[in-house]
Amino acid sequence: MILNVAVIGLGNISLLYDDKKETQTVLSHVKALYKNKNFTLKYCVDIDTTNKIKVEEFFPTVSFYTDISIIENNNDIDIVVLATPTSTHFEIFEKLKKNKNIQYFLIEKPLFDRKHTLDFFDKSIEKKLIINYIRVFEPNIQEFQKQIDTLLFGEPQKIIGTYTKGIKNNGSHFISLINFLFNNPKIHDIKILSSQKGIENDLTLDIMAIVEYKEKQIPFYLIGLDESKYSVFDIDFYFEKAKVRIEDTAKTLTIKKATQDTIYSDYTTLVDTKKVLLDFDNIMKYPYEYVYNILHKNTFQIDFVEHERKNIEFYKHLEQKEFNNE
Template sequence: MSYQLSAVVIGCGFVAGGYDQEPIPGVIQTHAMAYQTSSDVTLMAVADADSKKAESFAKRWDVAEVYDDVQEMLTVVQPDLVSICSPDETHEDYLRLCLATPSVMGVWCEKPLSLLPKGCEALVEAFQKAGKVLLVNFQRNFTPAYKALKSDLVSGAYGEIQKVVVHYTKGIIHNGSHAMDLLIDWFGVPDDLRVLSAKVDYKVTDPTVDALLMFDAMPVYFLGFNENDYSIFELHVYTETSILSLTESGQILRIRKVKDKSTASGHKELERLSDQNMGLDMAMLDALNSLVDAVKDRGSLVDGKRALAGLKITHQLAEMGMKRIECES
């Protein structure tokens, strides 16, 4: 099926278009730049409660129509695709508006689906029942390099996985959710959760926790660090033959593999292979292409279920962390 899709953007902040205000060649960081680059989609309109911000956005991205009311925009424009880039607390309401708009075939929503998991399950099911695509923008899962890594891990290309360690800051929900989405995509939903310690470096309701999660017999450790000291997001996979480290916020995959020959004393050593760029510079376009493919081909419906599962787990960990802080204070 080949035809042009129409799109609108709700919210005109940084991830909508601001990060690409002064574009960097070969880098796409926003919804607007992804739409502008795509040959499959035309960005028709934008909406923001701040009309001056919306007008400035429309001028920068050559968008014809500007609204300060989302319902009016959806009714008048009748878009095929909707990007939700508004504040977190508005996401659930705007998802419901998209669900009620007959023309909307796909929604590209920034995380989270909602501030609370309650009510989201019915919403995700409603999208699936209506045949509408719901893509939550955990970008890493959409790049070819991350898809290849998942295939290698699941197929056992590096041998049996012994454990995974995640390093992160700034809240188990806010930043830990990025790692959680990857882990659920790779290994499914964990069957046991334990919080080992907790601190507040972001929000009281979103502590940064040290936690142990069990995926069958495989342990995954979340180690939280203080955002006030430095920012970090790394994920390390330890297998029987290799250590695979996603560093620099997941931009780089660094692989260390057991050498073919042991040392004179019989010890096995790791040798560092060449680093691999994971393609995050183009992840926004990869995400949009995934949305377009799902809308046009209907081959594999993106339904938001993984994002919902991650939302539930990170909220459960946050609640456990808050209780631990309360008990220790």
């Protein structure tokens, strides 16, 4: 059975990041739907019709509307993709929550702004929510999560990440990734060490936090850099028996295992053991594979609402901290 999809909001992530049929990448929702035979784009809704022609190049029969109320009660919608500004999410959910035919909502992060929190959200559709923190869907990162859980590399020792472009804009991907990999760890302490300009009002912060995983407290450092020099998104995980590095620019996950030095026998050094290419050029195809597999009970279901609660908790801790230069 082909699943009917309604895309609400037709900007960068929905279309413009990858709006050419002939390219081999999959970096937008429309391109991902076009490449997956299990889905079809039934409806598009956007107040701006500028991109209507581009969408029709992928799906000539798509119905395009500027008002969501036209489709809110349609019984032929299986999946809703919500890619509008965060401030509009709550209002859209209020319009669509009574439509029992919708099986899942695939939502661009974050779920809500400060005004509309999870406390005001209708609990009846929580299990239908899939929040598109895209790295958690990548198969090699999911495999890494299993390796952490089974302590394949020993107990975690420290986590160090570097990023640019704001603690909420890009830093949120770090927080989400940590919550996914370490099963929503408990936060014991957060300190803001320094701050610099990010994007608009979103500061790029240096942060030190303590998180708890399997009854062990782990220092977590998040280092913000000046985006005017270059963009960066890297994270190093130090374990008892290995170091694992995820590097966005190189699109790699590198494992270095602790090995006795061949010359100096008293030393143990880290040696490259495995380098995996992360499929970030096709990253948008994986949320749809996840949706399809969930519907056919072929994979475990991620608790995205609890995941988002932990993300929000992290930011609440940040807001409560005074600036600390010590």
